[in-house]
Amino acid sequence: MKTPDNERRNQVGAGRQPAGSSAFARIERVPPLLMMFYLALLGIGVLFTGLVTMYIFTRLKDGGVLSGHPFPRYFSLSTIVLLVSSPVIAQARRLYRADDLPNLARCLGATLLLGSIFCGLQLAGWRELSQQGVFFKDDPAGTYVYLISGVHIAHIVGGMLYLLALLLRTLHAARDGVRTLVFIRNPYHRRQLQAITVYWHFVDVIWLVLFAVFLFMY
Numbered sequence: 275m276k277t278p279d280n281e282r283r284n285q286v287g288a289g290r291q292p293a294g295s296s297a298f299a300r301i302e303r304v305p306p307l308l309m310m311f312y313l314a315l316l317g318i319g320v321l322f323t324g325l326v327t328m329y330i331f332t333r334l335k336d337g338g339v340l341s342g343h344p345f346p347r348y349f350s351l352s353t354i355v356l357l358v359s360s361p362v363i364a365q366a367r368r369l370y371r372a373d374d375l376p377n378l379a380r381c382l383g384a385t386l387l388l389g390s391i392f393c394g395l396q397l398a399g400w401r402e403l404s405q406q407g408v409f410f411k412d413d414p415a416g417t418y419v420y421l422i423s424g425v426h427i428a429h430i431v432g433g434m435l436y437l438l439a440l441l442l443r444t445l446h447a448a449r450d451g452v453r454t455l456v457f458i459r460n461p462y463h464r465r466q467l468q469a470i471t472v473y474w475h476f477v478d479v480i481w482l483v484l485f486a487v488f489l490f491m492y
Contacts, residue, residue, distance in 0.1 A: 307465075308465060308469070311469050311473075315472075315473070315476055318429065318476070318477075318480070319480070321425070322422070322425070322426075322480055322483075322484070325418065325421065325422050325425065326422065326483070326484065326487055328418060329415065329418035329419070329422060329487070329491070330487065330491060332414050332415050332418060333415050333491045343406040343407075343408065343492075344406075345488065345489055345492050346399040346402040346403055346406075347399075347402070348395045348396070348398040348399035348401075348402055349395075349396070349399040349423075349485065349488065350485075351395050352391075352392045352395035352396050352399065353481065353482070353485050355388055355391050355392045355395060356388070356392050356478050356481055357478070357482075358388060359384075359385050359388035359389060359392070359474065359478070360474065360475055360478050362381060362384050362385050362388065363381065363382075363385040363470070363471055363474050363475075364471065364475075365381050366378060366381045366382060366385075366467055366470075366471055367467055367468065367471060369381055370458070370463075370464065370467055373454070373458050375444055375447055375448035375454055375457065375458075376448055378444055378448075379441060379444045379445050379448060382437055382440060382441040382444060383441055385437060385474065386434055386437045386438060386441060389430055389431075389433065389434045389437070390434065392430060393427050393430060393431065393434075396423055396426075396427050397427075399423070400420060400423070403416065403419065403420070415491075419488060419492070422484055423484075426477065426480065426481055426484060429477050429480075430477060433470065433473055433474055433477060436469075436470050436473075437470060437474075440463075440466055440467065440470060443457070443463070444457070
């Protein structure tokens with residue numbers, strides 16, 4: 275016997291949520307801190323987009339004439355180092371899922387070391403610029419090269435500080451089986467690891483874009 279309720283359930287599309295409601299539901303399930311993290315990444319992207327736009331505008335305003343100096347080789351070397359760091363930190367989540375805290379600590383430490391080398395090579399690139407006669411104040415285009423590189427170094431250092439904190443927690447947890455179990459089963463640590471991995475890949479991609487712009491416009 276058909277009832278009004280049965281007929282409504284049998285109608286085409288009955289029981290489906292309105293279009294777009296599932297997307298909003300997924301957004302609502304995102305933890306507030308993770309949402310703030312994604313918004314921060316968006317803000318960083320907007321910041322670098324503005325800086326690169328101003329740099330390109332300044333170069334075009336000067337007639338688009340190239341500097342005539344070789345591109346700093348240390349910038350190229352630092353790019354290689356940063357590219358190597360991405361697949362290294364990408365192993366972190368796999369090691370975490372495998373409950374392998376000793377190797378996870380090595381992975382985080384290696385990424386921290388590569389980040390330090392990157393920053394050192396960037397500073398060496400600044401020295402190379404100054405030896406070419408390109409200084410922060412004298413040349414507007416040179417000012418943007420220093421500024422953009424410096425802002426990116428600041429974001430790398432911020433990621434390195436987060437990596438250091440996570441590395442110390444991992445080393446502390448790896449000393450004892452009970453602490454290891456608590457660390458692995460804590461979803462907050464999993465989100466921390468996810469956040470630093472996404473952040474590191476993000477700043478890597480940003481530098482690749484910056485490097486391409488510098489290489490083309492310098």
